[in-house]
Amino acid sequence: GAGVSQSPSNKVTEKGKDVELRCDPISGHTALYWYRQSLGQGLEFLIYFQGNSAPDKSGLPSDRFSAERTGGSVSTLTIQRTQQEDSAVYLCASSSAGGGHEKLFFGSGTQLSVL
Amino acid sequence: GNSVTQMEGPVTLSEEAFLTINCTYTATGYPSLFWYVQYPGEGLQLLLKATKADDKGSNKGFEATYRKETTSFHLEKGSVQVSDSAVYFCALDTLGDYKLSFGAGTTVTVRA
Numbered sequence: 467g468a469g470v471s472q473s474p475s476n477k478v479t480e481k482g483k484d485v486e487l488r489c490d491p492i493s494g495h496t497a498l499y500w501y502r503q504s505l506g507q508g509l510e511f512l513i514y515f516q517g518n519s520a521p522d523k524s525g526l527p528s529d530r531f532s533a534e535r536t537g538g539s540v541s542t543l544t545i546q547r548t549q550q551e552d553s554a555v556y557l558c559a560s561s562s563a564g565g566g567h568e569k570l571f572f573g574s575g576t577q578l579s580v581l
Numbered sequence: 582g583n584s585v586t587q588m589e590g591p592v593t594l595s596e597e598a599f600l601t602i603n604c605t606y607t608a609t610g611y612p613s614l615f616w617y618v619q620y621p622g623e624g625l626q627l628l629l630k631a632t633k634a635d636d637k638g639s640n641k642g643f644e645a646t647y648r649k650e651t652t653s654f655h656l657e658k659g660s661v662q663v664s665d666s667a668v669y670f671c672a673l674d675t676l677g678d679y680k681l682s683f684g685a686g687t688t689v690t691v692r693a
Contacts, residue, residue, distance in 0.1 A: 470624060508585065508683035509670065518653070525680075537635070557625070570681075572617075572624035 470573035478579045487543040491560030503555040549579045587684030602656040604671035612673040616652040619668040
């Protein structure tokens with residue numbers, strides 16, 4: 467597709483289970499971001515991938531969160547042993563190298579609900 | 582560090598009403614300022630931006646002026662339509678910083 471694709475669009479899980487969220491960026495985009503949007507709060511930066519460089523993981527809230535990006539394209543965000551406070555919308559965004567934030571494209575997000 | 586404070590919503594308006602969403606910021610360095618919009622069921626998209634003091638960003642009838650003296654970037658539209666119903670986010674970045682700092686978002690509902 468032409469845009470950033472995220473799956474699933476909704477995920478309901480039980481506390482303690484692991485979940486995987488997927489992001490397909492726009493083809494050719496080297497930069498990929500994950501953000502989290504909790505109820506009543508702004509978007510919170512989680513992790514940033516740029517080409518083959520080491521990712522910036524400084525925004526990951528705990529060691530239960532991890533992300534990888536295979537082949538410089540698809541990215542998976544994994545949350546282990548989910549907690550209720552992990553409930554949020556997880557947004558993925560991509561841009562071309564040097565594109566800047568005015569060239570940033572967001573997916574529609576994954577709504578995660580931890581019961 | 583960088584932070585953005587945005588007017589809390591939700592905001593409900595009638596068609597053709599005037600809309601203002603306040604946004605103020607703190608930043609290290611000299612930020613670029615953005616408004617993003619998220620329509621129902623869609624991803625965030627850039628609405629407008631301004632990169633230096635006194636710049637005015639505009640798009641789709643929306644405007645925002647970069648005010649360095651008041652550290653503000655308020656969003657305005659003179660006559661809203663039902664199709665403007667969305668969540669609006671104020672954001673900033675600083676030179677060399679690839680992360681955006683976002684406000685909490687303001688939900689706007691326009692009634693016919």
